[in-house]
Amino acid sequence: EDRLRLRASLATSRERSADEYAVLIASLLAMHRLPADEVRAAIIASVVRPLSATLGEAVRQLTGIQPLLVGPGVRSGLNIKTDIPSQVGADIVANAVGALALAESPLIVVDFGTATTLTAINEHGELCGVIICPGVRSSLDALSSHAADLPGIALESPRRLLGKNTIDAMTSGIVYGQAAMVDGLLDRIAATWNNKKPTVIATGAHAAAIVPWCRDQATIRLEPDLTLAGLNRIYQLNDRLKT
Numbered sequence: 001e002d003r004l005r006l007r008a009s010l011a012t013s014r015e016r017s018a019d020e021y022a023v024l025i026a027s028l029l030a031m032h033r034l035p036a037d038e039v040r041a042a043i044i045a046s047v048v049r050p051l052s053a054t055l056g057e058a059v060r061q062l063t064g065i066q067p068l069l070v071g072p073g074v075r076s077g078l079n080i081k082t083d084i085p086s087q088v089g090a091d092i093v094a095n096a097v098g099a100l101a102l103a104e105s106p107l108i109v110v111d112f113g114t115a116t117t118l119t120a121i122n123e124h125g126e127l128c129g130v131i132i133c134p135g136v137r138s139s140l141d142a143l144s145s146h147a148a149d150l151p152g153i154a155l156e157s158p159r160r161l162l163g164k165n166t167i168d169a170m171t172s173g174i175v176y177g178q179a180a181m182v183d184g185l186l187d188r189i190a191a192t193w194n195n196k197k198p199t200v201i202a203t204g205a206h207a208a209a210i211v212p213w214c215r216d217q218a219t220i221r222l223e224p225d226l227t228l229a230g231l232n233r234i235y236q237l238n239d240r241l242k243t
Contacts, residue, residue: 008028022062044067045090078100
């Protein structure tokens with residue numbers, strides 16, 4: 001049955017061993033009553049290359065399965081028109097594949113993750129370029145770590161545009177700042193396409209917190225499982241090619 005059964009997140013660290021990751025993944029599966037021995041396939045997309053091998057070994061230990069690693073040599077069905085296609089991140093590729101399954105091009109995928117990325121897919125369905133910006137969490141961490149008087153804060157909805165205290169001011173800066181940045185970049189991308197109105201799909205951990213504050217939020221489609229949907233399609237494509 002081709003449906004999403006579990007979405008979970010783990011903090012990653014290059015210091016963790018494959019054994020540690022295997023234990024963590026096993027705990028997540030057990031918590032949701034999903035037996036590891038019923039796993040039939042696995043696919044890994046990591047933008048931290050050294051972690052790919054470690055995570056792959058963890059999956060092998062836990063399930064006995066050799067996971068598919070998204071990267072050069074793996075078919076995605078996506079035509080990537082960039083200077084060096086092999087350098088396009090696995091998450092960006094997965095998002096684009098997922099988006100093309102949901103809507104017609106031209107498309108722009110906005111991923112509010114560790115970085116905030118905008119991926120442009122032209123009217124021919126080609127990934128024609130990417131914009132990478134500081135993300136929500138990395139921006140918050142940078143403020144609190146590089147400015148001694150600024151505290152670490154949780155991401156919340158801003159109470160007002162002009163903050164009356166430090167926390168409100170930081171919250172406004174992050175939320176309105178990200179929203180305004182995305183608004184402006186969407187306008188600029190559309191201008192390069194002779195103002196054709198692309199479909200905009202948003203995903204990532206912070207999408208639900210930022211999109212409501214975007215100027216055109218009513219036309220932005222929220223798809224929290226876009227990356228997973230894209231990975232599923234990539235796996236299915238490569239599995240068919242094997243047979």
